[in-house]
Amino acid sequence: MKIYVARQPIFKRNRKIYGYELLFRGGITNAFPDIDGDTATSKLLSNTFFTMGMDRVSAGKKAFINFTHDLLTRKYPLMFPKESVTVEILENVVADPEVVEACSEIAGKGYEIALDDFVYEEALEPLIKLSRIIKIDFLLSPMDEIAEYVEKLSPYGVKFLAEKVETHEVFQQALDMGFSYFQGYFFSKPQILQSRDVAPSKINLLQLMVETNKENMEFEDLEKIIIRDVSISYKLLRYINSAYFRRLREISSIRQAIVLLGQEGIRSFISLIIMAKLASNKPVELLRSSIIRARMCEMLGKGTRAPVDASELFTLGLFSLIDAILDQDMEKLMEKLPLSDPIKMALIKHEGPLAHFLDLVKSYETANWESFSKAVSKVGIAEEKVPEYYLDAIGWADSVAGI
Numbered sequence: 001m002k003i004y005v006a007r008q009p010i011f012k013r014n015r016k017i018y019g020y021e022l023l024f025r026g027g028i029t030n031a032f033p034d035i036d037g038d039t040a041t042s043k044l045l046s047n048t049f050f051t052m053g054m055d056r057v058s059a060g061k062k063a064f065i066n067f068t069h070d071l072l073t074r075k076y077p078l079m080f081p082k083e084s085v086t087v088e089i090l091e092n093v094v095a096d097p098e099v100v101e102a103c104s105e106i107a108g109k110g111y112e113i114a115l116d117d118f119v120y121e122e123a124l125e126p127l128i129k130l131s132r133i134i135k136i137d138f139l140l141s142p143m144d145e146i147a148e149y150v151e152k153l154s155p156y157g158v159k160f161l162a163e164k165v166e167t168h169e170v171f172q173q174a175l176d177m178g179f180s181y182f183q184g185y186f187f188s189k190p191q192i193l194q195s196r197d198v199a200p201s202k203i204n205l206l207q208l209m210v211e212t213n214k215e216n217m218e219f220e221d222l223e224k225i226i227i228r229d230v231s232i233s234y235k236l237l238r239y240i241n242s243a244y245f246r247r248l249r250e251i252s253s254i255r256q257a258i259v260l261l262g263q264e265g266i267r268s269f270i271s272l273i274i275m276a277k278l279a280s281n282k283p284v285e286l287l288r289s290s291i292i293r294a295r296m297c298e299m300l301g302k303g304t305r306a307p308v309d310a311s312e313l314f315t316l317g318l319f320s321l322i323d324a325i326l327d328q329d330m331e332k333l334m335e336k337l338p339l340s341d342p343i344k345m346a347l348i349k350h351e352g353p354l355a356h357f358l359d360l361v362k363s364y365e366t367a368n369w370e371s372f373s374k375a376v377s378k379v380g381i382a383e384e385k386v387p388e389y390y391l392d393a394i395g396w397a398d399s400v401a402g403i
Helices: 027-031 054-058 069-073 097-108 122-130 143-156 168-176 200-212 219-227 230-240 254-278 284-303 310-319 322-326 330-335 341-348 355-365 369-379 383-401
Strands: 005-011 017-024 062-067 085-089 112-115 133-137 159-163 181-183
Touching (some): 017 054, 054 383, 097 112, 097 122, 122 143, 200 254, 219 230, 230 254, 254 284, 284 383, 310 355, 355 383
Parallel strands (some): 017 062, 062 085, 085 112, 159 181
Antiparallel strands (some): 005 181
């Protein structure tokens, strides 16, 4: 059974990752409709997504998972390692005696509990006392109400998580109000300053990345780029020996690493290293998201029946957040780069034969399942393949972003 799950990053105050909320298609109950209290044994779980895939999705960080009233009273959270999961109590869960008793046991065993989409009610007091994190929706709650919550609930020793943080301005507001954690896509939006232009050194790096991915770039030329840059050579060896490849013997030769990756793999690797340099002053999650998109677009290109170039789709995904990385308008950036017209059309106008692939990736990563289904039909790919591509892309991105 395929599990459709995406992840949304949760940041600390320093914009480093604290964890990820796992977003299931149809909710966690629909993801596992056949699990009940009698069959939820360690043997069963050893063959489920949670033991095989949760670490891959959450990259070793906290996995925030929504639990319903039924799942809480059946104490499903206790089937997860307490170090790996944060138990989110949905806003529609009634704080009845059964739920309070179950959550008291869960919290007593060292699990972190978070109240989702928090709106204060006196009936929630027992759950507030058991919680470590209060999540407040910044799109739904007025600022004065949020300030009241922070003042009223701070004596409980809870930390506050700002949800739906979609702009840098809202992030700064939540930061100033004393919030500890931040969830939303603010990090993937450019902070455009009118007077700022892209440094020539960065334009040169972008052009090198484009040149690297041209069809007429020879293998020997790619090898020269790596050998003459000590940092790229070092990172190549770390990459080829990373857990993603699961090699029995360590690779210590640059030449051997190049041969093992092949021309296409080396092109991708050089592009990623250059993108990392461009994004060095940005949250690592922004680079990771670019890599995930690149890998997913590439794999979709290889899996579709449509006549598309997978390497061109890789470039499309990799450049899809370049406006946020360089804090520049996408259209102005495209004027400076020798990318293909289909890529530019997809990035600027969201049109053309490649745009559907990027739409599919975006809808999956944000768990917009309705848009995802529409995009799948336009791309012409087996829907059940996409979760596999996503997990692979996450594993690949984590291995590359960490070198």
